[in-house]
Amino acid sequence: MSIRDLSDPEYFDEVAEANAEERSMDGLRPTYGTVDPLSGLMDPAESVSSRPEHHRLLKYLRREILPTTFCTGCGGGTVLNTFTNAIDEMRIDPKEMVCVTGIGCSSWIPSPYFLCDTLHTTHGRAIAFACGVKVMKPDMKVIIIAGDGDLAGIGGNHLIHAARRNIDITVFLVNNFIYGMTGGQVSPTTPFGIRTTTTPYANVEHPMRIADLVAAAGGSYVARWTTFHAFQLMESMQYAIRKKGFSFIEVMSQCPVSFGKSAGMKDPVSNLKYLRDNSIHVDGTKGMSEEELEGKFVVGRLVERNQ
Amino acid sequence: MNIIEAIGGRELFTQGDVACAYGALLGGCTFFAGYPITPATEVAEAMSRLLPKIRGVTVQMEDEIASISAVIGASWAGRRAMTATSGPGFSLMMEGIGYACMTETPCVIVNVQRSGPSTGQPTEPAQGDMMQARWGSHGDNELIVLAPNSVQECVDLTRLAFELADRFRNPVFVMTDGEVGHMREKIVLPAAEEIDIRPRPAPSTPPGEFVPFKAVKGKVPEMASFGTGYHTYVTGLTHKESGLPTTDNAEEHTGLIRRICEKITDATDELTRVEMDQDDGATVGIVSYGISSRSAAGAVRLLRAEGMKVSHLRLVTVYPFPERVIRDFAAPLSRVLVPELNLGQICHTVREALDGAAAVEKVSKIGGEIITPDEIVEAVLSSGEPVKV
Ligand SMILES: Cc1ncc(C[n+]2csc(CCOP(=O)(O)OP(=O)(O)O)c2C)c(N)n1
Ligand code: SF4
């Protein structure tokens, strides 16, 4: 079984069901420094080249700071994995990259873990910092990864204006529907009706469809995928990085800890199922009404322009 | 095109805001990000006109938070970068300024102070942001703050600000005001061949050996700009010398913060620029800065013409605060007056520095007009009662 088969829906269901019962909240909190980050990835009995310390993607990471601080089952790991694979397949030299991030769990995906010039900035402002970097280093690939609270909430204005300017940067907004790092407060993308720590009687506001907003603001490429669609996401990331002009992917991701406790999905697998079951490919939405699309995640390429 | 050609000559008659732009070019600035605000807008307009001529870039950002952020980004991209604003924008920049202190990012911020708080009197001068300049961003940090009082000094001190920003890897503020920013005076710029702008030096050790936040010269580390192969990790979190975060170690935090503060305070003498005009036998003195220092100089002339002895110390560098110089200046004095366009800011710092050695009296004025020499004279002649003008 190759990793790619894991995104086969039937196989996924089998694994999900087999695992669902045994999984609980216990052990979901990260165990900093106590576990070999790569244990379980490879059979140590295999040849030297397949041992964890020889993992083909390890060269892209700041080893000294592993393991990551993500909770078990967090989508952040999937995004880091997908992103690193995307860079590896594209054969981009990290010397030519700058990762710019904000504040939040999602911002930790490349910073500090991805080994390139990395600017871990203030909450919400990554895109604004990135504009300064890109204007003065036009030959470098400037990639922003941050959360929904960061990029759509406090930093929403920078996002809109960067799209309007069509500045040649790439933004991956990791939308886990919640303020994860601060422990589960409502975010601009939290679904209607969900109880969070700051909406204890339910969220009375409707979530913003941030990718659609960006598409309306401008930009050259806008897409939406989820961590369930790891391979489509990887291809979309590659496309976004290659695309001239402003490119944006909303990556819907799971936060089993802070969002899961609000949404009643404390185990990572039910979070992934939630992403899978509510996703609908953009090509299949023709003729569907607003009501039919309510609560659905329209995935795929939403906009492409050549400006 | 060289810088003097871009500016259009060496001897010009212009306003302080535009002069700050000229000073920035002379200081090697090639990136400007800003957002329109009276009375600082002319800096952005001048930079928009000038930078493209020398292959630099000006970007009008969506707000001042974005402006300071883009400036920090450009600085890490290896360029000398500046923004200019006034009170409301300065308030928005505070988080970014703290980030620049923590990440030791060289950058220059011109604040053409206007009357506040809030939107206040947008077109009127004030000196109400002096404490904010020093204490506005949260946590412990040190800033270098320069206060020009003429159009020529807008050129010279903005130019100097870039040199200091790079040398100390710290934000440097040029605190002008609506009066200095908008008044017109003659300026003389250096000859083109006297202008020697060099790129920021690369680290002296190669990637792999280089430790990005380890002090080498004094307490200042070398800077590995992005795109030079050093894979520098830059964060506003407390970090080790490697740059990697460490957020629960008291010793590492203390070491880092003390170093980034002491790199400035240890250099106080070197950074101090003052104009001292002492009168033998005087027991009254004036400590001034910025636009009010011109009024103070006028007052000193008037008082001396009346046969009175009075000393004057003008602070060109306001921070790091030149405590030792102030104490020496005040040693023979019993009264020190501090004229300011606010309800009393730097007078507190002077009082703290003198620690009772002389009485410190504020001469405050707000409302949009500068203090006149006569008002300072009146304050000096009054028997030490605090004077409201
Ligand atoms: C100016 C400012 N306000 C608030 C915070 C506190 N804060 C840290 S992370 C965060 C939320 C992050 O949420 P999101 O961007 O969605 O990232 P996630 O942790 O969910 O990945 C907040 C509010 C901060 N660091 N700075
Ligand atoms: S709180 Fe949520 S987003 Fe943050 S690391 Fe844990 S699972 Fe991931």
Ligand SMILES: [Mg+2]
């Ligand atoms: Mg989030």
